[in-house]
Amino acid sequence: VADLMLKRDARAELEALYRSRTPRSAEAMTRARRYMVRGLTRGWGYHRPYPLVAKRGEGPYLIDLDDNRYVDLANNGLSLIHGHAFPPVVEALRAAAGRGSGWLVPSEEQIEFAQMLCERIACFERVRFTNSGTESGMLAMKVARAATGRPAVLKSIDGFHGSFDDLEVGLYDRPEEPGRVYLAPFGDAEAFERKLAEHGDQIAAVVLEPLLFSGLVTKAPPGFLRRVQEAAQRAGALFVLDDCLMLRLAYGGSAKLYGLQPDLTFLGKFIGGGLPMGVLGGRAEVMDVLDPHREQPLYHGGSFNGNLLSSVTGRVSLEHFDAARIAAMDAGAGELRHALEQSAAELGLPLSTVAEGSIMGIYVTDSLARHDGNFMAGEATQLLHLAALTHGVFMGPGGEIALSSVVSGEALEHAREGLLRALADVARLTDNDQN
Numbered sequence: 001v002a003d004l005m006l007k008r009d010a011r012a013e014l015e016a017l018y019r020s021r022t023p024r025s026a027e028a029m030t031r032a033r034r035y036m037v038r039g040l041t042r043g044w045g046y047h048r049p050y051p052l053v054a055k056r057g058e059g060p061y062l063i064d065l066d067d068n069r070y071v072d073l074a075n076n077g078l079s080l081i082h083g084h085a086f087p088p089v090v091e092a093l094r095a096a097a098g099r100g101s102g103w104l105v106p107s108e109e110q111i112e113f114a115q116m117l118c119e120r121i122a123c124f125e126r127v128r129f130t131n132s133g134t135e136s137g138m139l140a141m142k143v144a145r146a147a148t149g150r151p152a153v154l155k156s157i158d159g160f161h162g163s164f165d166d167l168e169v170g171l172y173d174r175p176e177e178p179g180r181v182y183l184a185p186f187g188d189a190e191a192f193e194r195k196l197a198e199h200g201d202q203i204a205a206v207v208l209e210p211l212l213f214s215g216l217v218t219k220a221p222p223g224f225l226r227r228v229q230e231a232a233q234r235a236g237a238l239f240v241l242d243d244c245l246m247l248r249l250a251y252g253g254s255a256k257l258y259g260l261q262p263d264l265t266f267l268g269k270f271i272g273g274g275l276p277m278g279v280l281g282g283r284a285e286v287m288d289v290l291d292p293h294r295e296q297p298l299y300h301g302g303s304f305n306g307n308l309l310s311s312v313t314g315r316v317s318l319e320h321f322d323a324a325r326i327a328a329m330d331a332g333a334g335e336l337r338h339a340l341e342q343s344a345a346e347l348g349l350p351l352s353t354v355a356e357g358s359i360m361g362i363y364v365t366d367s368l369a370r371h372d373g374n375f376m377a378g379e380a381t382q383l384l385h386l387a388a389l390t391h392g393v394f395m396g397p398g399g400e401i402a403l404s405s406v407v408s409g410e411a412l413e414h415a416r417e418g419l420l421r422a423l424a425d426v427a428r429l430t431d432n433d434q435n
């Protein structure tokens, strides 16, 4: 991958500055490494020399152990649509917590949330709750296999749908598994059609995220999603939409935005209002494979599925996620992108941005390419992230940026200023003599 030539000590300089601002995080991460692998409990969020250790979130800001404040443009991996400690969510959580956390039987709150989802998302006739996007994707595969009696799924190369074996094929250099998981390149409708023509009678489901977010934000060419949906349905396979992240793009989710009618859609991330929750929803006829009154129902357990607290926080958060907020987030992201592109041009720094609605990927390079089956960005983009931290902006370590509904006004201005300073740092650390 072509990368910008950086001064030899560029990283050392930024790491030294970062360390000088974050001694308490450094100390805590030293302890963390004794008990958790590399001090971590998940993949996303790690960066050298060590990630921050957080103390508190306040609306658009994240505060670390050294009391540094950052405008949060990553929001726990895009799982907080209204930023941190959103007052209506906190209030509802306080009111519910005294009544317990969950029961083996449904609650009024769970039923209300299910109703809200079915009324809001066009293709939802029935839902099941889970506890994460990964779990929802797993359940989608089980339901599709049970509903069609077919063993395989078709997904896109580089399509990330969580940490479930079948849906990790096509990532981390894992090749196609004939009879179980087939692959086609994202954006190439013909390749999807070919796979369906060859293996259609084995394929239970075609799974797509409407754009690729993890690794490198990648948009689909116009018409791609609809063509794949049609090809899937022609082959008798279910069309499954992963809307864990991109539900944020429109009031009714990305299916509404792109004119899709998926058979099943799965949700996660911000759908729980900041607490763990996932949802699988779809046509009643398909979801009914889970009906215990059937002769051979598909069994689906889950101790915390639709628990009281996540049902409450999910409902309140979604209630506040209206069309006006979506439009404001999209506009804020547009402003930020424009400012970044303009500043990079003035600095003579190659910057590629890929954006949709309130999300974008920003990469310090003029040649966009995936990075060898892992999610690490190029070195210059990693340094932009580190520099942004030293200027009070918390973006994803791989160049990911997503607005929450509370990043506006002063917070948006802080984000803009911090990112422009970070761009200037990277430009200063570029080795012009070698370019």
Ligand SMILES: Cc1ncc(COP(=O)(O)O)c(C=O)c1O
Pocket (backbone or CB within 6 Å): 077, 131, 132, 133, 134, 135, 137, 160, 161, 162, 163, 209, 213, 214, 242, 244, 245, 268, 269
């Ligand atoms: C598109 C997409 N689907 C599914 C998942 C999995 O969600 P979770 O991390 O809640 O298991 C993610 C997580 O990053 C995701 O980005």
